[in-house]
Amino acid sequence: MMKAILRLKTNSIKDSELFYCKDLELFDFYQDYGMGSIALMAKNNPGFMLLLTTGTVPFTEEYLFELQTDNCDALFDTLKGKAFTTPGRLLSTTVFEYPLGKSIALEDPSGNKFLLFEE
Template sequence: MNKVIVRLKTSSIKDSERFYCKELGLFEFYQDYGMETISLIAKDNSSFILLLTTGTITDTDEYLFELEVANCTATFDKLKQKEFETTGRLISAAVFEYPLGKSIAFKDPSNNKFLLFEAYNPNLSDYE
């Protein structure tokens, strides 16, 4: 299986790990590389890894990664009421729907922006 590794700079490894693993519940600890670098693996997709390293955060308005979830609306409903212990947060006021699916936006404790999305799987018989 091929792996996808997304490298993120963080101001706090501890807060980032807590946010992604405990608060969102989408990742689990994978490996400690030393030198203030760890990796987290997506619970529902073992080919997707976040490599977190302490460093200077680049301020960008771009989303740094997207991760597919089974049900975007249910994930939004679960997390919109959550009080995050870290400074990570849900930044979407509602689920964004577009022709290819749905998405919700987040910022992690280091202000890295990312999306959780649900892709629509059109019924192919509709096109026959």
């Protein structure tokens, strides 16, 4: 199996791990590499991993990645009613629909923006 690893800078490894694994419930802890780096594996796609490293998070308005989900509407309903345990947040106020699918925008505790989408 081929893997894709996305490197993300984070202000807090712990907050980021809690956000992706507990708040969103989309990733599982995979490995602690030490020296401020851990890997998380997407629950529904073991070929996609986030490598979280401590460091200065570059500011950008762009979405850094997109992750496919089976049901954007159900996930949005779950997330909008959930009290996150971290400073991460749901950016979307509704599910955005476009001709080829749907998406919702989120921001992790370090300010990294990303989309969850459904085709």
